[in-house]
Amino acid sequence: MRIGVLTAGGDCPGLNAVIRSIVHRAVADRQDEVIGFEDGFKGLLDGRYRQLDINSVSGILARGGTILGSSRLERDRLREACDNSEELIERLDLDALIPIGGEGTLTAARMLADAGLPVVGVPKTIDNDISATDRTFGFDTAVGVATEAMDRLKTTAESHQRVMVVEVMGRHAGWIALEAGMAAGAHAICIPERNFQVDDLVKMVEERFAREKRFALICIAEGAHPVEGSMPYEKGVIDQYGHERFVGVGNRLAVQLEHRLGKEAKPVILGHVQRGGTPTAYDRVLATRFGWHAVEAVHRGEFGRMTALRGTEIGMVPLADGVEQLKRVPQDRMDETEAVF
Numbered sequence: 001m002r003i004g005v006l007t008a009g010g011d012c013p014g015l016n017a018v019i020r021s022i023v024h025r026a027v028a029d030r031q032d033e034v035i036g037f038e039d040g041f042k043g044l045l046d047g048r049y050r051q052l053d054i055n056s057v058s059g060i061l062a063r064g065g066t067i068l069g070s071s072r073l074e075r076d077r078l079r080e081a082c083d084n085s086e087e088l089i090e091r092l093d094l095d096a097l098i099p100i101g102g103e104g105t106l107t108a109a110r111m112l113a114d115a116g117l118p119v120v121g122v123p124k125t126i127d128n129d130i131s132a133t134d135r136t137f138g139f140d141t142a143v144g145v146a147t148e149a150m151d152r153l154k155t156t157a158e159s160h161q162r163v164m165v166v167e168v169m170g171r172h173a174g175w176i177a178l179e180a181g182m183a184a185g186a187h188a189i190c191i192p193e194r195n196f197q198v199d200d201l202v203k204m205v206e207e208r209f210a211r212e213k214r215f216a217l218i219c220i221a222e223g224a225h226p227v228e229g230s231m232p233y234e235k236g237v238i239d240q241y242g243h244e245r246f247v248g249v250g251n252r253l254a255v256q257l258e259h260r261l262g263k264e265a266k267p268v269i270l271g272h273v274q275r276g277g278t279p280t281a282y283d284r285v286l287a288t289r290f291g292w293h294a295v296e297a298v299h300r301g302e303f304g305r306m307t308a309l310r311g312t313e314i315g316m317v318p319l320a321d322g323v324e325q326l327k328r329v330p331q332d333r334m335d336e337t338e339a340v341f
Helices: 015-029 040-045 076-083 085-092 103-114 140-160 173-184 196-209 249-261 281-300 319-323 331-341
Strands: 002-007 033-039 049-052 096-103 120-123 163-168 186-191 216-221 265-269 305-312 315-317
Touching: 002 015, 002 040, 015 033, 015 049, 015 096, 015 265, 015 281, 015 319, 033 040, 040 076, 040 085, 076 186, 085 265, 096 103, 103 120, 103 319, 120 281, 120 319, 140 163, 140 173, 140 216, 140 265, 140 281, 163 173, 163 249, 173 186, 173 216, 173 331, 186 196, 196 216, 196 249, 216 249, 249 265, 281 305, 305 319, 315 319
Parallel strands: 002 033, 002 096, 096 120, 120 305, 163 216, 163 265, 186 216
Antiparallel strands: 033 049, 305 315
16 A cells, blocks of 8 residues: 655654554565655645655654654645645545644544545644543643643742743643643643632732742743733734734743743743653654554545544544544643642
8 A cells, every 4th residue: 555644733742653663564574565645734735755665754752843854834725725636636646634733634634534534543742632632742742841841840939939921832722831831730720621819829829929839930821811800911913824813922921921920930841842852752652653553544445534532542533533523631620620720
């Protein structure tokens, strides 16, 4: 079989581990041909690809990013590809396509599958917000990076009697903020699933200082919003890919806290450092398993589906299940967090 692979959307620790696993299973065990499209769906539509063999994936298991490159694609170009799907498959001589990506990539994969392309998806996102799988690779690494950063910031906050506001990734789901904040012992966690009240944060800090705990650590997701009217804040514009451009909630919250408390409040924006670098052992293993099962699904003809972790087992679920709704932090997890902190 001739199998195409691409990585799209934001980069993520573990992408190379998936590519490596697909090549090892397909080429070495199944005697397939694997080609890698460069820069995501743009490479697919432009016909830019390279042959992937065992040598080309040697040594990439622990490497961050993606050797194939990544990009985002305008929906109009994708719809054009769907309208010409038969010509696309014939031109590329593909028996199957394995796109690796998050909610946007899997939505595109579903569109292509509905148009008749033989597609098997692999979910990835550091946000862990794909509803059809218990975990996505990249999330464990991102949580580890954010936790280590907050561990370090906590000591300097205590030394200088500061309030540290640490902004982590999480557009619509607060899983990174929740788990990294819990692991680092943050004194408050703000997530997109529940608007935060600035007065509550001011009160928490004041109570800590009154108890001679003269510092505070607040973990906030980039997509968190204040209760309307509690502080100056405007939502960002929507970009050409349908994503909100955030206006820096961590910076704005730090300014508000410093003004109201009369104490030094420092914003720290972790940003893309959470996406980069070496994946954890957990993410390498999960990514490798996803790649192996994607190849098996191709050979079974299970198209229009994606790999998913359920408990400890890897199974296949419809692409629709992965994109119809985001997996957001449920109420019981919020209650657990409040009980601890």
